[in-house]
Amino acid sequence: MKKLLNFLTLICILALAVSCKDDEKPKGEFSTGVWIINEGAFGHSNSSVSSYNASTGVVQQDLFGLKNNKKALGDVAQSATINGDLAYIVINNDNKIEVVNANTFVSSYTLSDLALPRYLTVYNGKGYLTEWVNFSDSSRVSVIDLSKHTVSTSVNTGKGAENIIAVNDKLYVSNSFSNTVAVIDPAKNKLIKTIEVADSPGAFVLDSSNKLWVICGGSYEGNNGALYRIDPSTNATDSHINLGMNVTAKMVTNKAKNTLFYFAGTSVYSLSITASEAPANALVSEQNATEFYGIGFDTKNDILYVCDDNGFTANGTVFRYKSDGTVIDNFSSDGIGPNGLIFR
């Protein structure tokens, strides 16, 4: 019996080792590297996802076209979310999600008939997609059955539903045309609370002490961008920092989740989660850029990536910095209007 157990243990260990080995092998050409989401120019259907290999410096252009017979990804790629072996690329102006194999970029299926979709998160096996719907009515979060490829229900959130994050069995949605964050109970698909923050809320970051930060861009020429901290246990804000300027409502954090990075114009700012006021100086002021449009943090290598859209008239540029702001290099995003990055 003991022998048998030992034998079984051995088999288990071997099996684990084999599966470990399997895990180490790249599952496909694009299961490693950095994806750059190039949203494209509105009304031109020239969005693309390109892939950057940090060790060789090579950028592979338009993965979707490359692996799908030169088909176009669509008009305005707003965001991409990876879940398991699938990548969900949200195409805003075509009202669809292109679902591709996250390792090979071969097209899997298209989820159509959405209404100005923005961002997707996967929670408990279901997709939760923010949709603006239009510019006058309430926005919504649509619940997507990822196995049936259908929208099962929708929850109205407020105006301009933008970023979405799941924390402690709740979904938080920034209503970017207003000054609120909606809280949804995914068990009941119900709006349970609306938290007031500053104007034009966008990206969320969950920090090391499990507090939820939301960045607010501010009102037009209001110079009133702000960071609000939400305590997910009470669903109330417990502190905020006025930034004294308008910022782009995008934000990332480092591996330790104790520093926030955000940007305005061609400057990047960093802020400790324990800080009580906005940084006096920018971490990076990039003289060589036109306008920063997207930001990402490579937590494996501790490198900050910032995308310049070059005014959407030429391919974008991606700038790389160490987390202290030291310049590393820059490269072409090989697509129009890079708005975000995914680190594989």
Next chain:
Amino acid sequence: MPISKYAAGTKIEQLNLTNSSFLQQALSQTSSIYFKNYGNDQLSTIAIRGTSSSHTAVLWNGMNISSPTLGQTDFALFPSFLLEEVNLQLGTASSLYGSDALGGSVLINQRKPEFKPGMSLLVHQQAGSFGRYFSGIKFQYSNARWEVRTKLMDRWLQNNFNYNSPAVGHTKNQNNAAVHTYGYDQQIHYRISDTKKLSFETFYTYNHRQIQPTVTNNDDTSTLQDKNARFSLSYDGEHTLGHVFSSLGYIHNDEVYNITSRTRSEQSTAIINIDKPLGESTSIRYGANASFYRVHSDGIEQEKKESRYDVFASVNQYILPAWNFTLNLRQALYAGHHAPFSPSLGTQYQIIRTADQRLILRAQASRGYRIPTLNDRYWNPGGNPDLKPEDAYHIEGGATWNITSSQHHIKTELTGYKTLVDNWIMWKPIQGVWSPVNLQKVNATGLEVSIRDEVHVTDKFILTGGVNYSYNSSQNLKATSATAQNTINKQLPYVPYHLANAFIRVSHTHWTGEINSNYTSMRYTTLDNDAYQGLEAYAIANAYLTYSFEFSKVFITTRGEVNNILNSYYENMQNIAMPGRNYNLNLTIQFKNKTSK
């Protein structure tokens, strides 16, 4: 207002309007013009000689009718059926036509009234592929005092064509692209005396279009509605002062995007132009314009008003019977600012002038400008009231050689040009807000060649053939930022290096048949000339056959057309489909009753 005699050294072409449904099609038969067609009979903006869509002046009865908010003209809003005489002058000509005349100028005018007693009625009917229907009526009545012209048209295009774009990968039916246009043109000419006349014209067009989306879209429902009303009252007469042309014009544009977003603009213009011969070899011209604009737009918070004033003068001097010079000067003022002073100097020399040959050499140098649009200066957010006008320097030279024999009428033309545009306005993001800046500098150079021969094989059998070719290099000289250095010395987006067209036409008694084709080389869509995102070169072939006959004062013309015979898929704008092979049938019936004196 014939001011072409002051345009020595430039290239002027009169357009053939008969076989086109919109001005855009008539213009694309000439050289050095690229149209950005946002679909089939959708928004159509022009780029002449490597410049942008706002670098062509469009004058209607002498008034600049470009949109004061957008600074460009949609050439798909001008039904050819309502137009009478359109000339294209290539090259910078602000000294003659004012703002916007950098790449070229499109001059829309009335056919000169003849006051020959008579009446005529023309009825035109067309039906074609993709739900295309056109109905038009023209009526003219004239006597020795009056000449009245009325034209009415109505046109539907369902535009539900199939296309097979590589970006989609399978055949698709075009959604949301239907267009409905109607309009009228009413002219009343009154002959005061043999040398004096008064003309009134009202020209109205309505256009409603579903905005054709990109090939990847399946569910767009955007629409655009345009109503353009134009009125002109002009006086033309000989006086001791000289030949006086003066006019008063009023324009009302009303554009509604997606039912709710509305832009209205009004323009009132007064022109006085005096042309006086001073002896045998000299003539001078001088005058002034005043224009008042008023704009209501969702993008500009309050109503905006602006006045613009121009003064101008010209001299045409012959130094030999076959050699003349023209000098033109213009100074414009707008909203209290000076536009660049714009002179031009041109010359024309007829080296050979015999019964069967004519060789003309010509050259001109000019300066041009474009006043920033009201959107450029007052758009909220981002408008930049401190923008400077765009400023262009232009030179060109060319030769025309015509040879005539009993059988052949050969016309050849060669032109080279260079235009340098500085302070070129471009919108870019500044601290999160898109704003226009005098950013770019562009060097446009090019070459145009055309050859045409009309062969009279017999009295009744005429064979005509021709080729036009143009090369346009339009290089960007300034970058938006230091990392965009890879945009310097690159070709501007949507400027093809090579454009060519050719035709062969056969006429025999009642029959006319033509095959024509045009070629457009690849176009970049980005300032850094990323070849992957460029549009492929294409060639299109078309053909038509016409049969005309007369039946007791009734002239009947029937015409069948096949467009895009080879069913090529092509794009003028990235990922906007254009239709494959399509057919049109036309019937024109004209009744004439000329009572000879």
